[in-house]
Amino acid sequence: MFEPTIKDIAKLCGVGVSTVSRAINDHPDINPETKEKIMDTIREYGYIPNNSARNLKRSDAKAIAVLIKGIANPFFISMIKVIEQECKRKHYAMELSHIEADEDEVDVAQKVVKEKRLRGIIFLGGLFSHSDEKLKKLSVPFVFSTVGSIPENISRNVYSSISVDDRRESAKIVEYLISLGHTRIAILVAEAEEQSIGKLRLEGYCDALRAHGIELNPKLICETRDELSHFSMENGYQSTKKLLECGESFTALYAVADALAIGALRALYEAGLRVPEDISLAGYDGIDMANYTVPSLTTMRQPVEEMAKDTTKLLFDIIAGKTQHQHIIYEAELKIKESTKSLHKQHTKNL
Amino acid sequence: MFEPTIKDIAKLCGVGVSTVSRAINDHPDINPETKEKIMDTIREYGYIPNNSARNLKRSDAKAIAVLIKGIANPFFISMIKVIEQECKRKHYAMELSHIEADEDEVDVAQKVVKEKRLRGIIFLGGLFSHSDEKLKKLSVPFVFSTVGSIPENISRNVYSSISVDDRRESAKIVEYLISLGHTRIAILVAEAEEQSIGKLRLEGYCDALRAHGIELNPKLICETRDELSHFSMENGYQSTKKLLECGESFTALYAVADALAIGALRALYEAGLRVPEDISLAGYDGIDMANYTVPSLTTMRQPVEEMAKDTTKLLFDIIAGKTQHQHIIYEAELKIKESTKSLHKQHTKNL
DNA sequence: TTGTACGCGTTATCAT
DNA sequence: ATGATAACGCGTACAA
Numbered sequence: 001m002f003e004p005t006i007k008d009i010a011k012l013c014g015v016g017v018s019t020v021s022r023a024i025n026d027h028p029d030i031n032p033e034t035k036e037k038i039m040d041t042i043r044e045y046g047y048i049p050n051n052s053a054r055n056l057k058r059s060d061a062k063a064i065a066v067l068i069k070g071i072a073n074p075f076f077i078s079m080i081k082v083i084e085q086e087c088k089r090k091h092y093a094m095e096l097s098h099i100e101a102d103e104d105e106v107d108v109a110q111k112v113v114k115e116k117r118l119r120g121i122i123f124l125g126g127l128f129s130h131s132d133e134k135l136k137k138l139s140v141p142f143v144f145s146t147v148g149s150i151p152e153n154i155s156r157n158v159y160s161s162i163s164v165d166d167r168r169e170s171a172k173i174v175e176y177l178i179s180l181g182h183t184r185i186a187i188l189v190a191e192a193e194e195q196s197i198g199k200l201r202l203e204g205y206c207d208a209l210r211a212h213g214i215e216l217n218p219k220l221i222c223e224t225r226d227e228l229s230h231f232s233m234e235n236g237y238q239s240t241k242k243l244l245e246c247g248e249s250f251t252a253l254y255a256v257a258d259a260l261a262i263g264a265l266r267a268l269y270e271a272g273l274r275v276p277e278d279i280s281l282a283g284y285d286g287i288d289m290a291n292y293t294v295p296s297l298t299t300m301r302q303p304v305e306e307m308a309k310d311t312t313k314l315l316f317d318i319i320a321g322k323t324q325h326q327h328i329i330y331e332a333e334l335k336i337k338e339s340t341k342s343l344h345k346q347h348t349k350n351l
Numbered sequence: 352m353f354e355p356t357i358k359d360i361a362k363l364c365g366v367g368v369s370t371v372s373r374a375i376n377d378h379p380d381i382n383p384e385t386k387e388k389i390m391d392t393i394r395e396y397g398y399i400p401n402n403s404a405r406n407l408k409r410s411d412a413k414a415i416a417v418l419i420k421g422i423a424n425p426f427f428i429s430m431i432k433v434i435e436q437e438c439k440r441k442h443y444a445m446e447l448s449h450i451e452a453d454e455d456e457v458d459v460a461q462k463v464v465k466e467k468r469l470r471g472i473i474f475l476g477g478l479f480s481h482s483d484e485k486l487k488k489l490s491v492p493f494v495f496s497t498v499g500s501i502p503e504n505i506s507r508n509v510y511s512s513i514s515v516d517d518r519r520e521s522a523k524i525v526e527y528l529i530s531l532g533h534t535r536i537a538i539l540v541a542e543a544e545e546q547s548i549g550k551l552r553l554e555g556y557c558d559a560l561r562a563h564g565i566e567l568n569p570k571l572i573c574e575t576r577d578e579l580s581h582f583s584m585e586n587g588y589q590s591t592k593k594l595l596e597c598g599e600s601f602t603a604l605y606a607v608a609d610a611l612a613i614g615a616l617r618a619l620y621e622a623g624l625r626v627p628e629d630i631s632l633a634g635y636d637g638i639d640m641a642n643y644t645v646p647s648l649t650t651m652r653q654p655v656e657e658m659a660k661d662t663t664k665l666l667f668d669i670i671a672g673k674t675q676h677q678h679i680i681y682e683a684e685l686k687i688k689e690s691t692k693s694l695h696k697q698h699t700k701n702l
Numbered sequence: 703t704t705g706t707a708c709g710c711g712t713t714a715t716c717a718t
Numbered sequence: 719a720t721g722a723t724a725a726c727g728c729g730t731a732c733a734a
Contacts, residue, residue, distance in 0.1 A: 003465070003490065005711055016721035021713060031719055046488055051466035053711035055403035056726045071431065077423055084451075098447045100435075114354070115402035137397055139354070233643045266643040292584045292617040294645055356727055367705035372729055382703060404727035407710045 004047045012041050024049060061117040063093035064315060067109055069126030071098050072229070074287060075304055076124050079145070082308035083122065090316055092119075099126065106130050106138065113140055120315045129195065132158055141318040141325070145311040160318065160325040162311045164302050166197050169332040170204025171211075173282050173300045174254055176334055178212050181343030182252035182280060185209070186220040188239055188264060189256050190230040198230070201256040201284060219248040224260065236263025244271050251279060251343060258283035258290045258299055265293055265339070276341035286335060295338030302332050355398045363392050375400060412468040414444035415666060418460060420477030422449050423580070425638060426655055427475050430496070433659035434473065441667055443470075450477065457481050457489065464491055471666045480546065483509055492669040492676070496662040511669065511676040513662045515653050517548050520683040521555025522562075524633050524651045525605055527685055529563050532694030533603035533631060536560070537571040539590055539615060540607050541581040549581065552607040552635060570599040575611065587614025595622050602630060602694060609634035609641045609650055616644055616690070627692035637686060646689030653683050 006024075010017045015034065022030045023038040041047075055061070066083055068076050080096065087094040095116055099108050109121050121142035135158045145162040177185050187205050191198040202221070209216055224230070224239040236255055240263065243253075253268075255261035261283030268275055275281045275295055283290055286301025307330055317323045357375075361368045366385065373381040374389040392398075406412070417434055419427050431447065438445040446467055450459050460472050472493035486509045496513040528536050538556050542549040553572070560567055575581070575590040587606055591614065594604075604619075606612035612634030619626055626632045626646055634641055637652025658681055668674045 006713095007711080010721095017711090018713080018715095018722080019720055022720085025713080029719065034719080048461050048465055050407070050711050051462060052403040052406040053726085054713075056401070056407060056711080056728090057713045058726090072428055074425070080422065096447075096449045110397075110399050111402060114399055233639060237643060262640070262643050266645060266647075269645045288584060289613070289640065292588060292613050294617060294620045296617075357729095358727080361705095368728080369706080369730070370704060373704090376729080380703065385703080401727050404710090405729080407712090407727080408729045409710090 002045075004045045006047075006049065009038065009042055009045065009047050012045065013038050055116055058117050060119065061093070062091070063095055063116060063118050064120040064122065064319075065095040065097055065109070065112050065116065065118050066122045066124060067097050067099050067105055067112070068124040069099045069101070069105060073125060073231075075285070075302070078304050079124060079308035079311075082305050083312050086309060086312035086316075092316075106134050109138055109142065113138070119319050122311055122315060135159055141315065143311050143315045143318075145307060157325055160314055161327045162307050162314065162330070163328075164307075164330050164332055166200040167204040167207065169300050169302075170201035170256065170284060171208040172204075172332070173284060173298075173334060174205050174208035175211070176298075176336075177252045177254060177280060177282060177340065178208060178214070180252075180280065180340060183214050184217070184220065184250040185214075185252045185254055186222060186243060186248075186250040187254045187256065188222050188224060188236060188243070188260050190224040190235060190260060191226075198256055205254060205256075217248070219246060220250055231257040231259045233259050233263035233266075236260030237267045238263070240264040240267035241271075244268075244273075252282070252340070253279055254282045254284075256284050258285040258287045258297060261297055261299070261339075262289065262293060265297070275339050280340040282340055284332075286332070290335075290337070293339075298337045298340040299335050300332040301335050303330055306330070353396075355396045357398075357400065360389065360393055360396065360398050363396070364389050406467055409468045411470065412444070413442070414446055414467060414469050415471040415473065415670075416446040416448055416460070416463050416467065416469050417473045417475060418448050418450050418456060418463070419475045420450045420452070420456060424476060424582075426636070426653070429655050430475060430659040430662075433656050434663050437660060437663035437667075443667075457485050460489055460493065464489065470670050473662055473666060486510055492666065494662050494666045494669075496658060508676055511665055512678045513658050513665065513681070514679075515658075515681050515683055517551040518555040518558065520651050520653075521552035521607065521635060522559040523555075523683070524635060524649075524685060525556050525559035526562070527649075527687075528603045528605060528631060528633060528691065529559060529565070531603075531631065531691060534565050535568070535571065535601040536565075536603040536605055537573060537594060537599075537601040538605045538607065539573050539575060539587060539594070539611050541575040541586060541611060549607055556605060556607075568599070570597060571601055582608040582610045584610050584614035584617075587611030588618045589614070591615040591618035592622075595619075595624075603633070603691070604630055605633045605635075607635050609636040609638045609648060612648055612650070612690075613640065613644060616646075616648070626690050631691040633691055635683075637684070641686075641688070644690075649688045649691040650686050651683040652686050654681055657681070 006017050006020050010020045019034060020038055023035045084094055097112055099105050105123055105126050118140060120140050123142060123144045125146055143160040143162060189198050189202045206216060222239050222243040224235045236259060253264060255264050261281055264281060265275060268279055273279050283297045283299040286299050290297035290299050314326060357368050357371050361371045370385060371389055374386045435445055448463055450456050456474055456477050469491060471491050474493060474495045476497055494511040494513060540549050540553045557567060573590050573594040575586045587610060604615055606615050612632055615632060616626060619630055624630050634648045634650035637650050641648035641650050665677060
């Protein structure tokens with residue numbers, strides 16, 4: 001297969017390479033006829049400009065990159081869609097790139113920037129415990145957006161961030177359970193490592209109990225199995241079974257992710273327990289599916305679309321020099337659905 | 352911010368550029384001491400090789416690309432994971448790229464190949480109605496893998512494909528419903544355009560009914576709403592409501608995707624209909640979630656992991672010249688769960 | 703073992 | 719309006 005270059009096309013048309021270049025890139029200073037002839041032969045021979053060569057020359061590319069850590073997260077999918085739309089509106093190209101779990105996001109970012117000459121970066125997911133020094137090496141502005149953890153040591157001037165305060169929001173939903181009269185509240189928590197979102201949500205749970213003088217019962221803290229992927233339904237299912245087997249009684253179960261809650265729902269059903277009559281169940285995230293389970297799931301909804309939109313807008317504003325770096329924290333929204341019930345008799349009807 | 356090039360590093364170390372190049376690329380013919388010194392200064396100055404320049408020189412990159420059309424599809428996520436693993440095992444790099452709905456996959460593929468000098472391509476999703484002529488322009492082998500439609504006009508020598516015969520498998524699950532004694536079987540179908548997977552699955556439904564002499568009732572064919580995204584739970588929910596409102600009676604409902612079925616499950620529940628006592632419900636796809644609904648969902652499971660694995664293996668084999676192009680068609684697996692029930696009284700206990 | 707010099711395919715600058 | 723040519727940053731043949 002013959003792969004023509006710009007030179008070949010030039011020769012074929014009997015013109016210089018620069019003329020061909022002008023034709024390709026819609027430059028104004030070219031004779032329409034020449035251009036047409038060139039475009040014809042380009043089509044005929046199936047010429048495709050080499051992007052590497054282009055990027056090599058280019059110093060600026062009216063494009064941004066979105067770097068995702070953890071592509072399995074359904075949140076990111078919906079965020080990407082929104083970001084994509086926003087980029088289109090601004091006539092920016094969007095380069096999507098996937099970072100492996102063991103890769104360093106900043107390193108990858110640097111490479112991509114060099115390669116594609118981008119104007120900015122959006123980080124989706126991943127923890128962000130990088131040193132300021134390292135972050136400063138990134139020559140383009142970037143926004144760290146996550147439905148997940150809020151970074152510590154915020155370096156206000158080095159980058160922007162869009163996040164939800166997991167610990168605080170997690171406490172809120174536990175407070176809600178407490179307000180319903182629950183005191184024996186079990187928690188299903190995955191990946192409780194330092195700085196992880198699981199850990200943060202667990203801390204929120206502890207905060208809420210403490211604030212209401214409810215003693216922490218370690219037996220009610222169910223750390224999900226590490227072999228299974230975090231935040232999977234399977235994991236929620238298995239862990240709930242384990243929790244039930246241990247025999248400690250509880251009236252409410254809080255799963256730190258909706259996916260876990262959905263697995264839990266099934267496990268409770270199989271154990272003959274009715275939700276919410278026997279056990280109240282609450283999730284966290286606000287994924288679409290939570291609306292369709294039977295019973296539908298009480299959860300904390302993270303404003304994903306809004307966050308994605310603002311992330312993009314913020315990045316473009318920074319690129320345009322319209323604003324400094326910002327750190328925006330969103331509130332999640334308590335969505336009360338069918339899976340939770342008050343223990344106070346007089347309230348029963350309202351739920 | 353100073354962005355050093357290979358020349359800068361060379362100067363800094365007092366060596367030639369080729370020596371630096373050798374150091375970077377782990378060439379054997381270099382003095383270990385020189386190499387160490389070079390690597391040190393590289394670290395110190397934060398030098399990052401420019402990938403565009405590299406790709407420009409390179410003629411072959413021990414890498415493949417995965418081009419996804421429709422990133423929202425949860426299947427692809429699990430397929431990507433598997434493909435990624437396989438690539439790692441073979442020490443191949445994997446370039447993930449996302450094709451927009453309105454983009455031409457072959458065009459994108461050509462660009463990516465030129466840019467990255469890849470050895471092969473995996474197409475995930477998308478219809479594949481490209482002319483042979485166009486396909487031949489792709490200079491590297493490619494495998495078209497889909498849980499979805501099986502391409503017409505198979506050009507056996509131009510490319511490979513891995514697929515499931517949607518029409519046939521769809522007929523199977525309808526046959527199963529028929530075998531349970533159902534004759535008034537409604538279908539929830541999305542995106543019934545020509546050649547789409549929705550259409551194919553609908554045809555399978557028609558095939559099965561016809562084969563059993565059951566007359567097609569147009570009122571029981573519920574085309575989901577186009578405004579909503581295809582195959583979403585919301586769509587399944589809304590469409591089922593519409594179907595129920597139209598008043599036509601049926602004993603079984605077949606949703607051409609599990610996501611639709613999950614929405615349907617909720618709609619049926621809200622209408623006071625019990626599954627499977629009042630209505631049997633069947634899905635298609637075999638997504639993870641189908642196991643956790645209450646009741647769990649009878650569905651046709653597509654062997655996603657296996658397909659992904661074989662897709663990768665096939666591509667590597669073709670690259671290595673070990674095999675010709677192949678067209679493999681997988682069977683889906685009927686997973687009988689709680690959502691379907693026999694109408695024959697004597698069988699009730701078995702379900 | 704190391705350095706020099708060329709070329710990869712393109713765009714931009716400068717003449718013409 | 720068009721063509722020649724110099725970069726862009728890197729790998730590599732070849733010479734040393």
